[in-house]
Amino acid sequence: MPEQDGADTRCRTPRDATLQAIAAARFVRARWVDRIGGAASLERRQRRGLERLLRERMPRAAHYRGGLDRLGDAPVVDKATVLADFSGFNVRGIPLDTALAEARAAEASRDFRGELPGGVTVGLSSGTSGRPGVFLVDPAERMRWAGTVLGRLLDRRSLVQLVQPWLPPLRIAFALRANSNLYESVASRRLSFAFVDLVAPFEQIRQGVAGARPDVLVAPSSLLVELARAGLRGELGIEPRLVVAVAEVLDDADSELVESAWGVRPRRVYQATEGLLALDCDRGRLHLNEQSIVVESEWIDGSEVVGGRFVPIVTDFDRSTQLIVRYRLDDVLRMPARGQRCGCGNPARVIDAVEGRADEVIEAFAPDGRVVRVFPDAVRRAMTTASTAEWGIRWAPDAIEVAIDPLDPEHARAVRGVLARLFETVGAVLPELDVVALAPRQLGAKQVRIARAHAATQEETADVV
Numbered sequence: 314m315p316e317q318d319g320a321d322t323r324c325r326t327p328r329d330a331t332l333q334a335i336a337a338a339r340f341v342r343a344r345w346v347d348r349i350g351g352a353a354s355l356e357r358r359q360r361r362g363l364e365r366l367l368r369e370r371m372p373r374a375a376h377y378r379g380g381l382d383r384l385g386d387a388p389v390v391d392k393a394t395v396l397a398d399f400s401g402f403n404v405r406g407i408p409l410d411t412a413l414a415e416a417r418a419a420e421a422s423r424d425f426r427g428e429l430p431g432g433v434t435v436g437l438s439s440g441t442s443g444r445p446g447v448f449l450v451d452p453a454e455r456m457r458w459a460g461t462v463l464g465r466l467l468d469r470r471s472l473v474q475l476v477q478p479w480l481p482p483l484r485i486a487f488a489l490r491a492n493s494n495l496y497e498s499v500a501s502r503r504l505s506f507a508f509v510d511l512v513a514p515f516e517q518i519r520q521g522v523a524g525a526r527p528d529v530l531v532a533p534s535s536l537l538v539e540l541a542r543a544g545l546r547g548e549l550g551i552e553p554r555l556v557v558a559v560a561e562v563l564d565d566a567d568s569e570l571v572e573s574a575w576g577v578r579p580r581r582v583y584q585a586t587e588g589l590l591a592l593d594c595d596r597g598r599l600h601l602n603e604q605s606i607v608v609e610s611e612w613i614d615g616s617e618v619v620g621g622r623f624v625p626i627v628t629d630f631d632r633s634t635q636l637i638v639r640y641r642l643d644d645v646l647r648m649p650a651r652g653q654r655c656g657c658g659n660p661a662r663v664i665d666a667v668e669g670r671a672d673e674v675i676e677a678f679a680p681d682g683r684v685v686r687v688f689p690d691a692v693r694r695a696m697t698t699a700s701t702a703e704w705g706i707r708w709a710p711d712a713i714e715v716a717i718d719p720l721d722p723e724h725a726r727a728v729r730g731v732l733a734r735l736f737e738t739v740g741a742v743l744p745e746l747d748v749v750a751l752a753p754r755q756l757g758a759k760q761v762r763i764a765r766a767h768a769a770t771q772e773e774t775a776d777v778v
């Protein structure tokens with residue numbers, strides 16, 4: 314029965330009730346159940362998840378026709394593989410053309426309700442090189458995402474507010490590139506969602522966030538920084554108790570700025586349109602989301618040691634529309650120098666940092682011609698010491714272009730100095746270095762500070778959420 318406009322807008326269709334139940338169940342699991350049983354129970358969950366993926370889901374996707382017995386039998390895939398056989402990787406057989414047409418229509422109309430069969434919505438992730446990645450998610454998958462994120466991150470006071478009928482409902486504001494009408498449809502008496510479209514002038518975003526008066530604010534890191542600055546100028550007037558940074562790597566400096574504005578340390582959610590990959594715990598350590606994914610490590614430079622770096626190959630047994638099986642990501646992760654287990658009660662492995670896309674790792678040459686990799690966290694630290702407020706780097710193995718704002722002789726000299734020192738430290742020859750003025754960044758565009766020069770900065774949608 315369709316929902317009626319007018320008097321009783323709280324009337325729910327059974328479908329909304331089902332989605333609410335999915336989100337609530339996942340919330341309970343992420344908050345309490347996942348802590349019980351330690352590593353053994355986590356291993357059991359992974360085994361059951363993989364079993365279901367191999368037996369029930371993969372046989373429905375044409376790419377895995379006939380099914381496979383073991384995860385190790387599945388080939389490692391990447392964005393290009395998936396794009397080449399798009400309909401083969403999703404259980405509904407949706408072709409790439411159809412998905413792209415739907416994504417373009419939604420971007421143009423800013424209406425992301427999902428016109429594909431089963432309410433499936435399309436996510437695009439352009440990254441910094443090549444064609445955009447295209448991803449499909451259905452409403453149940455999005456509810457599992459929301460339930461997990463809130464279950465893991467919600468502060469105690471917000472939880473009390475959520476369950477006490479005499480308190481006002483908990484207000485959650487999402488500032489994202491793609492609308493999440495879905496959440497509005499499953500809001501309840503205890504929970505209200507506001508969506509602020511990121512593709513708008515900042516003034517409009519500021520008003521939207523201020524008007525929502527959120528208890529919980531979810532936004533990409535670069536926008537959180539802009540909002541925190543507005544807050545410090547006294548132009549926002551919100552007091553969120555939980556601030557969640559999504560879609561982009563959050564620098565320490567950005568994190569401190571957000572904390573100075575609202576007095577809470579922002580919590581990090583590391584995700585790609587490929588899924589929910591890691592969340593930080595209340596001790597500030599970033600746990601792989603091993604309750605839903607299996608991560609294999611492709612070690613860089615044979616560095617399988619403490620503090621080593623790797624490219625993750627992800628199998629996500631929570632994804633039920635588009636299958637993510639041994640999918641090689643574009644990111645580089647770093648293992649901690651000390652123990653991988655954390656005392657917070659979550660048995661999932663801890664990673665030290667997400668160092669961004671593999672494209673952000675600058676490849677240069679040693680004097681003897683060997684390739685030397687310069688990691689983004691080192692570049693970020695170096696650039697911080699040059700005290701340029703805003704910067705971006707485009708690199709090729711023989712040339713680096715650094716864009717800075719403000720551009721003046723003093724800052725340009727400082728940048729040249731810190732990069733020369735950095736390259737010398739890592740044993741690389743400093744490529745030809747060009748310092749130019751930084752073009753203003755479009756709001757809503759993903760913050761890509763370091764990228765390979767063969768592709769322009771592109772955007773990333775976060776509409777998997």
Ligand SMILES: [Zn+2]
Binds near residue numbers: 655
């Ligand atoms: Zn922890």
